[in-house]
Amino acid sequence: MKRFLCILLIIATVLFLSACQGNFGSVNLKDPVQIPEDGVISKSTVAQIKNENTIAVFVGKSGDLRYEWTVFGSDIAQAREINLGVQISKTAEGNIQVTLRQVHAFGFSATLAIYLDEQWDAQSATAYAGNNAFTAVSITGSECTILNLNLDGTVDTFVIHPDPIPQDQTPTHSTEPSVPEASVDSTTAPTKPKEETVPTTAPTEPETETVPMTVATEPEETTEPTKPKETQGKDQYLTDPIPEGKPKPVEPEDQDVDKGKTYTCTFSIECSTILNNLDQLDPDKLEKVPSGGTILAKTTVSFYEGESVFNVLQRVCKEKGIHLESSWTPIYNSAYIEGIHNLYEFDCGALSGWMYRVNGWYPNYGCSRYQLQDGDVVEWRYTCDLGNDVGGKNLF
Amino acid sequence: MSMVDRFSKYHPLVNFLYFTLVIGFSMALNHPLAQGISLICACLYAVQAEGKKAVLFTLKWCLPIMLLTAFMNPAFSHEGITILMYFPTGNPLTLESILYGLSAGVMIATVMLWFLNFNRVITSDKFIYLFGRIIPAMSLVLSMTLRFIPKFKAQMDSVVDAQRSIGRDISQGSLWHRTKIAITVLSIMVTWALENAIETADSMKSRGYGLKGRTAFSIYRFDDRDKMALLYLGFCGFYLLAGMIVTAFGFRYFPSIRYIGLNSVTLSFQFVYLILCLMPVVLNYLEERKWKAIHSKM
Numbered sequence: 001m002k003r004f005l006c007i008l009l010i011i012a013t014v015l016f017l018s019a020c021q022g023n024f025g026s027v028n029l030k031d032p033v034q035i036p037e038d039g040v041i042s043k044s045t046v047a048q049i050k051n052e053n054t055i056a057v058f059v060g061k062s063g064d065l066r067y068e069w070t071v072f073g074s075d076i077a078q079a080r081e082i083n084l085g086v087q088i089s090k091t092a093e094g095n096i097q098v099t100l101r102q103v104h105a106f107g108f109s110a111t112l113a114i115y116l117d118e119q120w121d122a123q124s125a126t127a128y129a130g131n132n133a134f135t136a137v138s139i140t141g142s143e144c145t146i147l148n149l150n151l152d153g154t155v156d157t158f159v160i161h162p163d164p165i166p167q168d169q170t171p172t173h174s175t176e177p178s179v180p181e182a183s184v185d186s187t188t189a190p191t192k193p194k195e196e197t198v199p200t201t202a203p204t205e206p207e208t209e210t211v212p213m214t215v216a217t218e219p220e221e222t223t224e225p226t227k228p229k230e231t232q233g234k235d236q237y238l239t240d241p242i243p244e245g246k247p248k249p250v251e252p253e254d255q256d257v258d259k260g261k262t263y264t265c266t267f268s269i270e271c272s273t274i275l276n277n278l279d280q281l282d283p284d285k286l287e288k289v290p291s292g293g294t295i296l297a298k299t300t301v302s303f304y305e306g307e308s309v310f311n312v313l314q315r316v317c318k319e320k321g322i323h324l325e326s327s328w329t330p331i332y333n334s335a336y337i338e339g340i341h342n343l344y345e346f347d348c349g350a351l352s353g354w355m356y357r358v359n360g361w362y363p364n365y366g367c368s369r370y371q372l373q374d375g376d377v378v379e380w381r382y383t384c385d386l387g388n389d390v391g392g393k394n395l396f
Numbered sequence: 397m398s399m400v401d402r403f404s405k406y407h408p409l410v411n412f413l414y415f416t417l418v419i420g421f422s423m424a425l426n427h428p429l430a431q432g433i434s435l436i437c438a439c440l441y442a443v444q445a446e447g448k449k450a451v452l453f454t455l456k457w458c459l460p461i462m463l464l465t466a467f468m469n470p471a472f473s474h475e476g477i478t479i480l481m482y483f484p485t486g487n488p489l490t491l492e493s494i495l496y497g498l499s500a501g502v503m504i505a506t507v508m509l510w511f512l513n514f515n516r517v518i519t520s521d522k523f524i525y526l527f528g529r530i531i532p533a534m535s536l537v538l539s540m541t542l543r544f545i546p547k548f549k550a551q552m553d554s555v556v557d558a559q560r561s562i563g564r565d566i567s568q569g570s571l572w573h574r575t576k577i578a579i580t581v582l583s584i585m586v587t588w589a590l591e592n593a594i595e596t597a598d599s600m601k602s603r604g605y606g607l608k609g610r611t612a613f614s615i616y617r618f619d620d621r622d623k624m625a626l627l628y629l630g631f632c633g634f635y636l637l638a639g640m641i642v643t644a645f646g647f648r649y650f651p652s653i654r655y656i657g658l659n660s661v662t663l664s665f666q667f668v669y670l671i672l673c674l675m676p677v678v679l680n681y682l683e684e685r686k687w688k689a690i691h692s693k694m
Contacts, residue, residue, distance in 0.1 A: 008631060288477075288651050314486045325474040325487050342477060342651035 032068070032279075035060035039085020039101045046071075047079035055286060057278055062088040066115040070275045072291040075108040082106050082153070088114060096147065096160040098127075106153035111275055111292050113148050114160075120145040122162030123360050123391055129158040138272045138293070142388040148272040150292040165360065237333045239365045246361055249369035251333055252308060261305040263374035267316050269296040269340055271382035273348070273389050280349040280384065288342045295341045296320060296380075309356060309367040309378055310335045334366020343382060351386045362392035401445040401517065402683040403676035407622040408522040410629065415514045417633045418673055422506045424640065427647040427655065429666055431502050437673035438509035444677055445516060450509075458508055462501035469497025477652045496649040513676075515542075525614050532606030540596060548589060555584050625675075632672040639665035 027033060027045050035041070035058050049056045050073050058069040065088045085101035096114065125137035127149055137160055138148040147160055233241050235249075242248050272293035274281055281289070296316070303312045310326070317324040323342050326335040337354045338345055345353035356367050357379045363370050372378070381390045404411065422434045442450035471483075476492025483489060520539040527535035556566060564577045604610045639645060644665045646656040656662055 004627065008634065011635070284648060285651060318482065318486075321479070323474075323477065323479060323488060323490075326485075328485070339475065342475060344475070 029054050029056045032057040032059045034058075035069075035084050039083045041082050041084055043079055043081045046076060046082060049073045050076040050079050055278060055289060058084050060084065060086060062086055064117060068113040068115070068276070070111040070113070070278070071108075072110075075110075075291050078107055080107055084110075086112065086114075091159060095162075098158055098160065100151070100153065100156040102153045103156055104153060106151075109150045109152045109292060111148060111150050111272070113146050113272075113276055115141070116145045116147065118144060120162050121165070123165060123357075124163045125160050126163055127155075127158045127160050129155045134158065138270060139391065140273045140276055140389045142385045142393075146276055146389075148275065148293065150294075237365070237369075238331060242364065243361075246363070247371070247373070249363075249365040250308070250371040252310075252368045255306050255308060255371060257307055257311075258305040262302050263305060263372070264300050264302045265312070265372055265374070265376040265378060266298050266300050267296060267312065267378050267380070268294075268298040269322070269380040270294045271341075271343060273352075273382055273384045274343070276389070277348055277384045280352075282347045285343060285347050290341065295322060295343075303372055307372055309358065309370040309372060310337075311368075312372060312378070313337070313356075313367065313380065329366070332366045334368035336366065337380075340380065340382075348382070348384045352382065352384045354380060355383050355387050355390060355392055356380050357390075357392070362387065400680075400684075401676070402680045404445075404517040406625055407616055407618050408518070408526050409618070410622050410625045411517050411522065412526055413626065413629050413633075414675065415510065415518065417629060417636075419507060419510045419514070421636060421669065421672075422503065422510060425645045425669075426499055426503070426649075427645040427666075428499065429658075430645055430669055431499060431506065433666065433670050434673055435502055435506045435509070437670070437677065438506055438513065440674075440677050441513050442509055444680055445513070450512065453512060454505075454509065458505035461508070462498075462505045465501035465504060466494065466497040469500060470494045473497075475650045492649050492651070492653060495653065499649070521614075522616075525612065525616060528606075528612060536597075536600060536605065540593065544589075547592075548585065551588060552581070552585055555581055555588075628675070629672070632668055635668045636665065636672070639668075 027048060029049060029052060033045075033056060039060070041058065045056075049071055053073040055073065056071045058071070060067055060069075067086050067088060069084050083100075083102040087099040087101070089097045091097050096116070098112075098114070119141075120139065122139060122145075124139055125147060126133045127135045127137055134155055135149050135151070139162075140146045140148060149160075237249075239249060270293050271289070274289055275293050278286075278289075299316070301312060301316050303315075314324060314326070316322075317340070322340065324340050325338045325344070327338055328334075329336045337356075339347075340354060355362055356370075358370060358372075359377050383390045383392070387393065403414075418434070418438075421430070422438075425431065425434075439450075439454060442453070470489055470493040473493045473496070474487040474490060476488075476490030478491035479488040480491055480494075481489050520543055523539050523542075524535055527538075559566070559577065559581060564580065566574050566577045566581065568574070569577075600606075639662075644656060644662045646654075648654045658666075
């Protein structure tokens with residue numbers, strides 16, 4: 001009896017010891033690593049990132065500004081000593097001047113996130129080396145702006161300028177009904193009757209007095225009287241009033257796709273907010289985080305007239321082999337994007353999920369109801385804070 | 397070729413601990429090898445103890461449920477990196493979701509089979525013996541509920557017969573007529589069920605069920621063989637728990653399939669799981685052989 005228990009104990013001890021195999025001498029890469037005073041990261045640490053094929057986060061401070069490097073093990077071709085020290089200062093115009101201590105190439109691309117102490121009134125930014133723009137900067141952060149950019153170490157001094165917010169969005173959209181009229185052709189014939197049928201259907205079916213269709217014909221006059229009629233200003237699919245000058249939703253059942261007319265728009269899919277919040281990410285999803293946070297770089301895609309953002313997203317993902325899961329949500333009369341590239345809603349905290357921005361505006365309705373126009377810029381962005389960290393603050 | 401289930405003659409504590417361990421691990425481990433071990437052992441034990449009936453149960457219930465889960469999962473879950481094709485909705489069909497569905501199906505079938513064995517071995521008197529002292533009310537309610545359906549069925553047969561003998565035959569007459577009789581029978585049954593439950597409870601109370609110091613007659617003895625069996629189960633349970641802590645059974649389906657490779661250490665855990673699940677089958681086989689050996693000498 002006693003001997004039996006002894007054997008049991010020995011087996012248990014051996015088991016636990018074998019489980020805790022000594023990892024002595026190496027760095028724990030699960031938690032963020034503090035960048036040393038001189039900024040030097042040893043070759044062995046870089047090799048460890050490569051061998052463990054993990055994502056390592058290095059944090060440092062320059063003055064009052066915090067910065068974070070995200071290094072992907074999969075990007076490292078050959079391990080060598082690198083210097084992650086960064087000097088950050090503000091220029092007189094309020095731009096950010098960055099100087100890397102690294103003077104030669106890293107040998108791979110790493111993501112630098114700069115945590116500012118203020119909020120930038122910008123949707124994106126660009127890094128300039130001298131006078132030429134060399135990389136785009138993605139802006140995230142809820143309270144204070146975080147600048148995210150990918151660097152390979154070749155450019156060691158640059159200035160980040162916020163991009164001007166496009167003010168001329170209103171004209172591009174107010175001209176949209178006139179676009180088919182301007183290019184008067186035999187092909188525009190089907191679109192014109194569609195708009196004219198609206199008034200005839202409205203009286204017969206009371207539910208079809210939808211805001212989008214009536215508004216599409218006479219924008220100024222009808223928005224005011226319809227508002228008080230509806231409960232709390234929402235339409236039948238619980239959408240709050242659409243801001244002045246923004247395109248109104250078009251119900252998927254009313255969208256007729258005209259395959260005779262092809263337009264182009266740009267699509268991009270990115271998740272740099274995940275890199276800012278790697279500690280909250282479901283550990284199983286770590287391998288699906290793309291290096292640099294870009295799933296689909298800005299791509300020009302063509303679409304047929306009348307197609308919605310959802311139609312085009314689905315086609316683009318299919319063509320590029322990007323995983324996409326959506327579910328149809330009847331109360332919002334739109335598809336809901338649950339996950340792209342196997343990164344799902346709630347994977348990076350309880351407030352995370354996918355959002356889309358068209359021409360710098362986050363529509364307050366679903367992507368199946370957004371009808372694309374020629375030249376639209378569509379960005380799909382992952383948020384970890386209900387949209388606050390990607391510039392969609394006023395949505396919720 | 398069903399034979400006497402020797403394992404069910406062991407002390408109820410041994411039986412109960414065995415099923416707790418086996419069912420618990422069947423639900424907790426999702427490594428395909430461990431799942432296969434558990435499924436095969438549950439099948440073997442059921443067939444050994446019940447013969448044809450168990451085969452029928454497996455084919456009629458477990459197999460369809462297994463296949464249903466395997467087909468249903470990819471229809472609702474589209475996670476996974478290996479895209480095989482696209483559904484009309486535009487969502488992908490992924491290899492990972494199919495395999496996960498299969499794994500879930502095997503798990504449900506395995507647990508069903510283990511409960512088939514559980515119900516045969518842990519009779520209500522064993523259950524009351526084990527838990528009557530610790531949680532008297534709960535174990536009485538449990539054993540009454542478990543007993544309720546077969547008892548209800550038997551009583552309904554006799555009520556239907558009695559009604560037929562006074563001219564209320566539910567198998568004849570117009571639909572309206574038959575419905576009326578059926579409702580009468582149902583009303584009788586509900587009244588009987590309520591009354592029966594109160595009677596049982598009263599009867600148990602008047603016999604002092606659950607009172608302090610009350611003893612219950614039982615024919616269970618804790619022999620040396622039970623001691624050995626308990627030690628064996630304790631060892632297996634401890635070893636497997638340790639294996640779970642060190643993730644020796646680690647297997648992940650989403651977003652891509654990742655698992656702990658099989659080496660001598662992880663194989664040892666699988667082996668211990670095998671000998672744990674096989675315990676009743678082996679015991680029954682050995683005892684049967686011994687019994688036959690003694691028999692032939694006479």
